[in-house]
Amino acid sequence: MKGRLSRSQVKLAKEFLAELLGTAVLLMFGCGCVAQSVLSHKENGGMLSINIGWGLGVLLGIMVAGPVSGAHMNPAVSLALAAVGKFPASSLLHYLPAQYLGAWLGSALVLLTYRDAIIHFYAGAESQDWAMDTAGIFVTSPAPGVTNLGGAIDQVVGTALLLLCVSAVGSSKNSKVSSVIGPLIVAFTVMAIGISFGHNAGYAINPARDLGPRVMTWMFGWGAQVWTSSGYWFWIPVVCCHLGGLLGAGLHLVAMDWDWVKEEETKVDRESEELRLKVDKV
Secondary structure: OOOOOOHHHHHHHHHHHHHHHHHHHHHHHHHHHHHHHHHOOOOOOOHHHHHHHHHHHHHHHHHHHHHHHOOOOOHHHHHHHHHOOOOOHHHHHHHHHHHHHHHHHHHHHHHHHHHHHHHHHHHOOOOOOHHHHHHOOOOOOOOOOOOHHHHHHHHHHHHHHHHHHHHHHHOHHHHHHHHHHHHHHHHHHHHHHHHHHOOOOOOOOOHHHHHHHHHHHHHHHHOOHHHHHHHHOOHHHHHHHHHHHHHHHHHHHHHHHOOOOOHHHHHHHHHHHHHHHHHHHO
């Protein structure tokens, strides 16, 4: 019948919506827990609650999007898995836009929800840094004393660690475990990265998690300062998270997935094992 979508078009549309919604859920919990901490002057949360909030955001985002799209919710994950042949490169054309748009949407909903509290925070601010204090609810920046180079290294290391662990969860050798608690392991991974590497630059480890909210804050009142602050930090979470993702996925591919034994040796070992089993039966 004319006008009806094909099966492949329906699949693409559902994957797009799944990644958009899953990423939005992730950002709502993640930015929401930061907002609660910042706007209450840390009376209603601190670094630990932020780490837990982001971890739970990952878990619940996976629950939303996982059955349809696999819940990447992170362009660095999608690109890295495509680079090592574990994800169709053609799917990047709808996964990546969905993730960036979902991150924008999730952060915008947090802004809408906390609008009154942010205005109140501004009215009572004692310094002129209120704008970047509240922008920090949504975007990352290097901590005092941390250079952009140090922050860049931090983003590469953190995202490489994430992709190494994500690749391990997706490995067929871990299927018995990951099929049951895979989403929980990924959530714990994000939580552990935040607990261990959150100080330097807020552990973005996700290009969409930073760029989507940065565009949102630029659109809704924070202005060009979100691009120029911290020595034009904005590009580092985008570029370095992708580099770290490629490094982590590539490391797992080489160290764990590749068969380092020659095919002839593998065949001999298999035949020897079969012979041993026959002898044991006798």
